[in-house]
Amino acid sequence: MTQFFSLHPEHPQPRLVRQAAEIVRGGGLVVLPTDSAYALGGQIGDAGVLDRIRRIRAVDERHHFTLMCRDLSEIATYARVDNRQYRLLKATTPGPYTFILEGTKELPRRVLHPKRKTIGLRVPVHEVVSALLAELDGPLLTSTLILPGEDLPLSDIDEIRERLDKLVDLIIEAGYCGPEATSVIDLTSGAPELIRAGRGPLAPFGLE
Secondary structure (H helix, E strand, O other): OOEEEEOOOOOOOHHHHHHHHHHHHOOOOEEEOOOOOOEEEEOOOOHHHHHHHHHHHOOOOOOOOEEEOOOHHHHHHHEOOOHHHHHHHHHHOOOOEEEEEEEOOOOOHHHOOOOOOEEEEEOOOOHHHHHHHHHHOOOEEEEEOOOOOOOOOOOOHHHHHHHHOOOOOEEEEOOOOOOOOOEEEEOOOOOOEEEEOOOOOOHHHOOO
16 A cells, blocks of 8 residues: 655655655655656665566666765765766756766666666755655665656646555655656766756756
């Protein structure tokens, strides 16, 4: 049975945050609000969570998953970041961006793109996510909550509860977070490459 927590968007209740973290640590799959859209999330190393996200989203192993991190230093633990990339990340995090970067050996190979060995990384601006990441003391493996055949993420909490009941272990609600996903920027080549235009402004990357 899917549990449902309603958290305050600015002052999330510590008891519920701790319970959510325990569900994640136990291999649970969670729907959580972010600064751009709802996302599916779970433990990095849990193969079962990875498979469940792929089934819900109907994506294959070439789909880029995203690590939701607490800060820039945590990104640098899980991705190779040179000086040029670091300057761009420092100027735009936290914020509604997902960056494609080459993963490090800290990550299980199964979460990386099979050929490129890359992964998405982001630092969201959302008190609920920040509290959950702090309680977990590490990042979450996530994917935007876009269901098969749809272009936009689910944004209505009642629809999320109806359509994902029994498919996830926990749904966290913390007010409306909108249907617009992050802007996805590939930083692995010489210049930033736009993969998806979303909520994050593109001017900092010269991509307008």
